[in-house]
Amino acid sequence: MPTALVFTLRPQHTARVPSGMGRVAHAMVMELIAASDPELAARLHTANELRPITVSNPLSRPDTGGESHVCPERSQRLRVTLLTNETEDLADAWLAAPPEELRFGGVDWAVERITARARADIWAGGESYTRLMEQALQRAERGPGRWTLEFSSPVSFRQRGLCQPLPTPELVFGSLLDRWNACAPLPLPGEVRRYAAESLIASKFDLRTGIEVSKNGVPQVGVLGRCTYIAREHDPLLAGCIEALAQFAFYSGIGAGTARGLGQSRAIASGDRAAARGRDRYAAA
Template identity: 35%
Template sequence: MTIFDCRLRIINRQSQIANHKSKIINRKSEIANLKMLTSLVIRLQSAEDAGLTFGNGRAVHGLWFSLWQQVDPELATRLHTQNGAPPFTLSPLMGLPRPRQGHISVRKDRPTWFRITTLTEELSTAVKENWLPALPEEIELAGVRWRVTGYTDDPAEHPWAGRARYSQLANQRLFGKEQPKSWRLRFETPAAFHGSAGHLPFPLPDSLVKSWLRRWNAFAPIALPDDLSDRTRSGVVVSAYNLKTVPVRHGKRLIVGCTGWEKLYTVNLHPAMRAALNLLAHYAFYCGSGAKTTQGMGMTRIED
């Protein structure tokens, strides 16, 4: 091989590296234009002594759509009839006493809260400009009267509140130099996953990634690889967990989910796939995990 051939190979290699860097810069530029995510915590206080049932996410779901019908019927219809991944999640009433035989006793002036997350800037803006102003000072939820005492999307004011742009998540989690090999996930409300014969109450790695990936690719302009959930079958394991099964009543149906924590660990997973998984695990704070996330199930976050 001549010196000229060696120099030519070096030049070609430098050109390939420059093109690769250019693609990364262009991709970062695209991600800078991605949309807003919001986690809005609404604080309540009971206006009476009362009792309510556990798993009242459907009641929050009813309040959500009832107000949309008043302020924007067209948007209410779109949200209700939309195929595919929904652009929001709803929690049940949180911070209440532990249920006894499925029932919760609430004393007057008892504080509680519920959470709304929105996965698009359109819906985040609509909630703040239309839905929140229409929220009365007193509401009836799950058969109980509550006073609305405030709301926030500031994580400094509430651990389940938050706001971020897709660009922020991507720059921190996808393009970060150090990619973790494990994640400890907290399932704050029961999580269940679609299976061939019904709902499964255990968060298998590929089931988790499939649910996160479906939502990410539905709303983020830059898609992640469709085969990511398949790769997690051989590249991610559950290394530890402390979970318990919890039944949740949805009308006439009873869905069994799980609450607690689970630790995922990667085994021979390509760094690029680890980066994508890291991004999705943090995105789960907004999009939730598994089924019925619009009716109170699957609230998820990473624990440090």
């Protein structure tokens, strides 16, 4: 079951840290996994780009320069998503016995709370693949599809060895399809990729450039903002698959670098409130 956890962290001292903390946060989460399940950590470490885990940049408002300021007066939120049944066990363990303190980026962080409840944090939640698909097919029966996605951290794609920042329907939903089929027990048909490329168009958008500095100091250009996609031809089954992928984006992220915080996304179309209620599968966390 895809699960999104939000850690509320408070730095124990004032410090200057890299503005792009996604990579060091990911390394810390991998150490946390290794402490409880070394074999799982080893498999995740050697996995390709389609890893069943994402880790956000914990800085809610990173500075525009290379460094940001953290202090005990302001807590930060670290988001971790887990996409397979194997990794879901980690969520249950962390919710049952949260670590008291974490260390990364040269800072000690007190763990104030971990939640998987959508009512507690709009970026938390959990939903089964089966339920995502059932709800998506029900929505698709109502008529022509329309999907608005919000890109909250830079989204880009690797295409022919280059970085492609434009969120075309084929790249967006092709990325989601690849990750769904790598993690879900029931894969979606490859015809979804053709449908996205030939039948979906961007109807309106409000996008801006987002830049994340790589570990080699090279700027990685992506997009932030919102984009609405509509279907020119309505196929209830394929539109249902697109709807499922749009909702899945909340957990999987979109494009390259999701394991270190890039591509954080969510569907914000008119049905989003119902989707948020559906994500709240944890009665208490």
